[in-house]
Amino acid sequence: MIIGITARAEGTSAPVEQRFGRAPYFVFVDTETGKSESIKNPLVDAAGGVGPRAVQMLAEHGATVVITGQVGGNAAKALEAGGIKAYAYRGSGSVADALAEHTAGNLQPLPLA
Amino acid sequence: MKIAIASGKGGTGKSTVAANLAFTLARSREVALVDCDVEEPNLHLFFPGSAVDIPVTTPVPEVDLARCTFCGECGKFCRFGALSVIKDRVILFPELCHSCGGCSLVCPQGAVGEVPRTVGRVACSCPLPALTLISGVLNEGEVQAPAVIRAAKLLAQGHPLTLYDASPGIACPVIETLEGSDACVLVTESTPFGLHDLRLAAEVAERVGIPAGVVINRSDGQDEATLDFCRERGLPVLMTIPFSREIAAVQNRGGLICRDLPGWEDRFAALFDGIVKIAGVSR
Numbered sequence: 001m002i003i004g005i006t007a008r009a010e011g012t013s014a015p016v017e018q019r020f021g022r023a024p025y026f027v028f029v030d031t032e033t034g035k036s037e038s039i040k041n042p043l044v045d046a047a048g049g050v051g052p053r054a055v056q057m058l059a060e061h062g063a064t065v066v067i068t069g070q071v072g073g074n075a076a077k078a079l080e081a082g083g084i085k086a087y088a089y090r091g092s093g094s095v096a097d098a099l100a101e102h103t104a105g106n107l108q109p110l111p112l113a
Numbered sequence: 114m115k116i117a118i119a120s121g122k123g124g125t126g127k128s129t130v131a132a133n134l135a136f137t138l139a140r141s142r143e144v145a146l147v148d149c150d151v152e153e154p155n156l157h158l159f160f161p162g163s164a165v166d167i168p169v170t171t172p173v174p175e176v177d178l179a180r181c182t183f184c185g186e187c188g189k190f191c192r193f194g195a196l197s198v199i200k201d202r203v204i205l206f207p208e209l210c211h212s213c214g215g216c217s218l219v220c221p222q223g224a225v226g227e228v229p230r231t232v233g234r235v236a237c238s239c240p241l242p243a244l245t246l247i248s249g250v251l252n253e254g255e256v257q258a259p260a261v262i263r264a265a266k267l268l269a270q271g272h273p274l275t276l277y278d279a280s281p282g283i284a285c286p287v288i289e290t291l292e293g294s295d296a297c298v299l300v301t302e303s304t305p306f307g308l309h310d311l312r313l314a315a316e317v318a319e320r321v322g323i324p325a326g327v328v329i330n331r332s333d334g335q336d337e338a339t340l341d342f343c344r345e346r347g348l349p350v351l352m353t354i355p356f357s358r359e360i361a362a363v364q365n366r367g368g369l370i371c372r373d374l375p376g377w378e379d380r381f382a383a384l385f386d387g388i389v390k391i392a393g394v395s396r
Contacts, residue, residue: 053191077204
């Protein structure tokens with residue numbers, strides 16, 4: 001399973017970003033191999049409609065779960081359509097911390113469309 | 114002749130100038146007044162009456178799923194996020210679509226067609242014998258203000274004298290309004306914010322290549338900074354409306370100062386003469 005986490009910088013030690021579509025980075029972690037890949041978000045300064053476009057990027061990277069602070073209406077609709085589950089991490093920890101919380105089953109699913 | 118009334122800043126009295134100028138001019142000739150502030154049209158408040166509505170549509174994509182291979186090209190192309198391809202689904206957000214038509218051009222399968230979608234309306238009325246009021250109204254939550262402005266302006270085509278009331282700011286809707294105008298009136302107030310936004314608006318008028326003049330509204334008599342700026346930029350100050358309780362009272366009840374206060378009809382007629390002069394066209 002590939003999990004996408006919104007982050008402020010590259011790598012799993014980067015702090016989690018609360019915003020979804022305008023997160024500076026997406027860190028993709030493959031839970032089977034433990035490998036991670038950081039992608040710089042090209043949508044940070046886009047004019048609008050970043051939610052659905054960010055979801056398309058997640059889907060292209062094979063993510064089936066996303067961990068972030070919150071998602072907007074359009075993003076929620078796109079996540080729902082793509083069958084991507086979203087979990088809320090509201091803490092100030094790192095990507096690794098958020099992953100650990102998710103593995104422990106402590107994260108609440110974000111309501112989608 | 115087409116005159117645009119713009120202001121960098123909201124709440125400076127743009128609609129006041131447009132409504133009073135239109136009323137004054139309609140005493141002696143045919144005038145079309147176009148409310149291009151489609152997100153918040155308000156000229157109808159000065160001129161109540163029944164209107165005829167014409168819907169404004171704009172093309173949005175429609176995907177033929179029999180042809181679509183979910184390659185994702187359309188979604189990658191759309192910078193507004195109106196189309197997203199997620200796995201084996203294409204999700205449309207029609208309200209984000211700017212109708213550029215790019216998705217149908219990039220689709221290798223020719224699977225993207227276009228269907229019309231209503232984004233607003235144009236309301237037409239004749240509140241005075243010589244005045245035609247055309248108000249563009251953008252539906253809530255829609256982004257395509259320029260499409261509604263275009264439709265409103267199109268409906269006013271053929272009128273010998275047309276006034277366009279632009280929206281505040283200097284974004285796309287204002288450029289769309291200025292397009293094709295012979296002259297532009299920039300309404301400002303003599304505050305630091307007013308001057309800042311006047312500077313931006315003057316620059317836009319210059320870039321679009323439209324001669325402009327300035328109306329200072331709510332003047333407290335200390336307009337030096339604004340006057341200096343206008344002199345520097347060669348912008349004639351066409352009119353100054355003082356800050357007065359009397360004028361505010363007329364405004365508050367939705368009245369027209371050129372109709373309700375003595376002397377103002379002449380002053381708005383003089384404003385028109387000034388505009389004609391800067392436009393350099395014969396009336």
